[in-house]
Amino acid sequence: MKPTIALVGRPNVGKSTLFNRLTKSRDALVADQPGLTRDRHYGHGRVGDKPYLVVDTGGFEPVVDEGIMFEMAKQTLQAVDEADAIVFIVDGRTGLTPHDKIIANRLRQGSRPVWLAVNKAEGMNRAVVTSEFFELGLGEPVAISASHGEGVRTLLNEILERFPEPEPEEDPDHPKFVIVGRPNVGKSTLVNAVLGEERVIAFDAPGTTRDSIYIDFERNGGNYTIIDTAGVRRRGKVTDVIEKFSVVKTIQAIEDANVAVLVLDATQDVSDQDARVASFVLEAGRALVVAVNKWEAATQEQKDQIKRDIARKLAFLDFAKFHYISALQGKGVGDLFASIDQAYAAAMTKIPTPKLTRALQLALERQQPPLAGKIRPKMRYAHQGGTNPPVVVIHGNALEAVPAAYWRYLEHSFIKMFKLQGTPLRVQFKKSENPFEVKPAPTAKLNPRMKTKHRGKLAEGKAKK
Incomplete structure (x- = not known):
């Protein structure tokens, strides 16, 4: 199993920024506003050959007992119970706060290992910025910058070296x-x-x-x-x-x-x-x-x-x-x-080309596409062009003249014939090329300067004559 790392801390200390850094994504919303993250948010990451699961949590306000902040605190405590390792994030620029001390006391009462990360330490002396956080009694603080990536790799290596490499997992194939x-x-x-x-x-x-x-x-x-x-x-x-x-x-x-x-x-x-x-x-x-x-x-x-x-x-x-x-x-x-x-x-269904072509012929027998002037679109065969949603590609001639109403008729016909309950279906038309059609030879495009010179030489020739 992948080790699960929970990110815990006061509001606006950079938990979601670190989450995005650890997952190499932008899955968590980030803004300079406290209380933005409210639910537990899971993401996958990897360092070398070691994968892990990281959990972003809402701002932890352990002293509230009602309202949305209380619900967020409950979500954070559940994430702590589920995690294999906890990263307690504090703000190096704000310094140690009374709320940090309360959270540290809560984390010490649990059985999960805790790493103390002093965030927003870019451009600061690491020894100075981490010194006051030794008071929390959670071991040696690690100075990091979630927004710049400084110290994050070191922190991850310290956490993951405690866990064995998991067995390789197959890609999920489920709804x-x-x-x-x-x-x-x-x-x-x-x-x-x-x-x-x-x-x-x-x-x-x-x-x-x-x-x-x-x-x-x-x-x-x-x-x-x-x-x-x-x-x-x-x-x-x-x-x-x-x-x-x-x-x-x-x-x-x-x-x-x-x-x-x-x-x-x-x-x-x-x-x-x-x-x-x-x-x-x-x-x-x-x-x-x-x-x-x-x-x-x-x-x-x-x-x-x-x-x-x-x-x-x-x-x-x-x-x-x-x-x-x-x-x-x-x-x-x-x-x-x-x-x-x-x-x-x-x-996710896959339909063989012969079945799709027969279904197309049945739809044509029930109702032919309408005339477009003197021309009636001709549909010859169909094949599947993709899934999620199913895509049916129809080949033929004059297909650009097929009206939208007949387009919808074909989509509903395929859904009904193949009993595709619950999914939309898309029909695409592809015009077939006539192998016996004589195409005009491409005309060479001359450089405008060359064309001017060429005209000048022709003029000189006519003058000599």
């Missing part, structure tokens, strides 16, 4: 699904219901989740990766810089997933923003499952209204399965997995 939707529709509550634990903060306030959180788990003998995302608001509502980055992270998570679970709120009407989030999924070509949450809290009138809204506003999601669930009570949550598995299998 990766992302939970998306507007703010406060119950996405994090659904994640916790799926996992059977309070894995992410579920707080009764929109915008609690800001980052995209990746979590690996096992259910009914199958492996999955679930991604919790920030709620996507209307563009006019997104004014905070951090929230703008959260929307970007959500869109990136959709592209990184195989299946998206769109969460709707049964107690509210289907809004244009719900349709916009669904369009993000379709643009990325991802398989889709729709979960209508808070079904237990909706009145009969609200239930009837949301079903009418789905039929009217989300008719373009007719390929997806809809589930009416209660994430808070856990009702209907287990039924989502059958649809997720089916959508994943459909998105």
Whole structure:
């Protein structure tokens, strides 16, 4: 197993910056604002032949007993319990604070080894910047700069030399699904219901989740990766810089997933923003499952209204399965997995060329493409051009004249014939070249200066004659 390293410290000491440095990514949001990271955030890294798992945590405020900071402290303590090693990060420019002493006392009570990292030490005398932190009694402090990378490799080598090299792991081949939707529709509550634990903060306030959180788990003998995302608001509502980055992270998570679970709120009407989030999924070509949450809290009138809204506003999601669930009570949550598995299998399916060509011929027999003037597009054969989503490439002549309506007809025909429930399908046209067509010889492009000289010589010749 890979050793797990948890990053712990006060808000705004550079934990997320160090996380990005250790994972060689930009997966954690970074800004000069305390309390930006709120949930545990996992990432993979490697030094030489030694891989590791690193956990970014929210700012640890051990003295609070309510509100969002209390929930963040609970998440940090859970990360400490899960970790094999802890990196306690302090701010070398701020110096030792009373909160640092409280956190150090908490960490000393545990059984996990702790390394003390004095961050933001670039350009400073290392002996001077680390001297006051010996008072914490956590061994010799290591001066680092997470933003510049100074001392980080030394710190990692000290941590990893305690752990044996793990056996090589195969690349995961399992469904990766992302939970998306507007703010406060119950996405994090659904994640916790799926996992059977309070894995992410579920707080009764929109915008609690800001980052995209990746979590690996096992259910009914199958492996999955679930991604919790920030709620996507209307563009006019997104004014905070951090929230703008959260929307970007959500869109990136959709592209990184195989299946998206769109969460709707049964107690509210289907809004244009719900349709916009669904369009993000379709643009990325991802398989889709729709979960209508808070079904237990909706009145009969609200239930009837949301079903009418789905039929009217989300008719373009007719390929997806809809589930009416209660994430808070856990009702209907287990039924989502059958649809997720089916959508994943459909998105990753591989169809032989002869079967695709026969399906194309059947679609043509039912309905020919319309004439474009005096020409009717001719479609000869089809083959698969990719997965996630499935792509069907059709070869023929005059295919640039195929209208959008017939394009959609072909997509629905392939989905129906091959029973690709839960995934969109894309059709691409490729014009076949005629081998007997005589192409005009390419004309040589002369340099403008050469052309001028050439004209001058012709003029001289005519004058002599």
